[in-house]
Amino acid sequence: MNKVFVNGYGSIGSRITSFLKDDPEIMVVGVGKYSPDEKVDVAISKGLDVYVPANKITSFSNYKIAGTIASALDSCDLVIDAAPGGYGYKNKVNLYEPKNIPAIYQGGESIIGDESVSDLLFNSRVNYDQAIGKQHVMQGSCNVTGMGRILEPLRAKFGDKLIRFDVTLIRRWADIEQTEKDVVDTIEMSEKPHHGDDVKMYFGKDTPLYVRAIKVPTRQMHLHIMDIRFNDLAPKPSEIHELFTNEFGVATIWTAKGTKDIRDYAQSMGFNFTDTNMIHIHANMTTSIGDTVQMMYSDDQTGIVIPENHMLLQAMLFGRSYEESFAHTESIFHMKEKKQKLQERFAQK
Ligand SMILES: NC(=O)c1ccc[n+]([C@@H]2O[C@H](COP(=O)([O-])OP(=O)(O)OC[C@H]3O[C@@H](n4cnc5c(N)ncnc54)[C@H](OP(=O)(O)O)[C@@H]3O)[C@@H](O)[C@H]2O)c1
Numbered sequence: 312m313n314k315v316f317v318n319g320y321g322s323i324g325s326r327i328t329s330f331l332k333d334d335p336e337i338m339v340v341g342v343g344k345y346s347p348d349e350k351v352d353v354a355i356s357k358g359l360d361v362y363v364p365a366n367k368i369t370s371f372s373n374y375k376i377a378g379t380i381a382s383a384l385d386s387c388d389l390v391i392d393a394a395p396g397g398y399g400y401k402n403k404v405n406l407y408e409p410k411n412i413p414a415i416y417q418g419g420e421s422i423i424g425d426e427s428v429s430d431l432l433f434n435s436r437v438n439y440d441q442a443i444g445k446q447h448v449m450q451g452s453c454n455v456t457g458m459g460r461i462l463e464p465l466r467a468k469f470g471d472k473l474i475r476f477d478v479t480l481i482r483r484w485a486d487i488e489q490t491e492k493d494v495v496d497t498i499e500m501s502e503k504p505h506h507g508d509d510v511k512m513y514f515g516k517d518t519p520l521y522v523r524a525i526k527v528p529t530r531q532m533h534l535h536i537m538d539i540r541f542n543d544l545a546p547k548p549s550e551i552h553e554l555f556t557n558e559f560g561v562a563t564i565w566t567a568k569g570t571k572d573i574r575d576y577a578q579s580m581g582f583n584f585t586d587t588n589m590i591h592i593h594a595n596m597t598t599s600i601g602d603t604v605q606m607m608y609s610d611d612q613t614g615i616v617i618p619e620n621h622m623l624l625q626a627m628l629f630g631r632s633y634e635e636s637f638a639h640t641e642s643i644f645h646m647k648e649k650k651q652k653l654q655e656r657f658a659q660k
Pocket of ligand 1 (some may be wrong): 318319320321322323324343344346347393394395396397399400402417418419420451452453486600612613616
C-alpha cells in the first residue's frame, strides 16, 4: 500500500484527502494543519491523523495531534502539497527535497522564475506521459486546467487552421467553504494574469493565446469567454460541440441560466462537495461568425483539479499508462455518469 501525506487541509487538501480515502491502493498518512481551529476536529472526525509544524505544536495543545509534519513525511511515499500559493515552494526546499520525497504542487505555485517548484505543469489531457517517473510536478490551477480541456481537442481536430485564441476569465471571488472570506461588491481587474503563460507551458510557448481576467463577487464557479479564430470560415457550433461528446470532464449543456444552477443541481444529486469536477460548455452561447467561434464554459473552481491530482499521483507513484490511470480515476470519480446526468438535466429543449 502506498502512503500519501496531504500537506494543507483547505478547499483543495480536504477534497483530495476525501477521494484518496476511497482509493484502495492508497493509505492516507494524514493531513497537515497550520492553524489550531475547528477544522482540526473536522479532520479527526473523518478518521484522519493531523500533523502540525514542530514550532506550532504548543498552540495545538487542545487538540489530539498525531505528531509533527516532519515525522509524517518520514513515513510517506509521496506528498500532495495543498498550501496557499507560494508556500509550496518553501515546503519543497525546507521539507520535501531534504527528505527526497516526491511531491505534487498546486496551481498557486509557479514553474518559472526563482521560486519554481517544477519544470512540468501537468494537464492529463496534454502531457500525462511526461509526469511518469518525475519527482516534483505542479498541477495546473483550475482556470489553466479548464482551458486545456477545450484547447487540446480543438488542436487535435483543427491544427493549423486555428490562428488565435482570446480568452476572458471571469473568476469567482471565493470558494463556497471560505465563509470567513467576504465577497466584496466590486469587479476587480487582474493585472498580468498568470493563466495564459501557464497554459503555454504545456501547450507551446508560441501559442497565439491572449488571456485577460477579472474577478467578480460570486462563489459559484469561473466562467471563460473564448473567441477562437480560424484561417478561413469557422466551423458551425454543432461541429464544435461534437468534438466534446466523448471528452473526459467536459459536459455540454443548454439550459443553465447561470453557474449556480449547475452547483444547485450537483448538490441535489449528492455529488461530493457539490463538485462536478469538470467544465460545462454553455452550448446555447456558442456562435460562429465569419472566421470566429465564440463560446463560453463554466469551470468548477475547486472540483476540476481533484481528478487531475489523482491521475498525476498515479503517473508519479506507479508509472502507469494514461489508459490505466484514467480507468482507475474514473472508478473513483464517476465522471462519465456525472457528465451524463448534467447533460440530461440541462438538455436542449
Ligand atoms: N480553491 C480553489 O478553487 C483552487 C483551485 C485550484 C487550485 N488551487 C490552488 O490550491 C492551493 C491551495 O488552495 P486552497 O484554495 O485549498 O487554499 P485554502 O483553502 O486557503 O487552504 C490552504 C491550506 O493550507 C494550509 N497551510 C497554511 N500554511 C501552510 C504551509 N506552509 N504548508 C502547507 N499547508 C499550509 C492551511 O492550513 P490552516 O488552515 O491550518 O492555516 C490550509 O489548510 C493553492 O495553490 C491554490 O492556488 C485552488
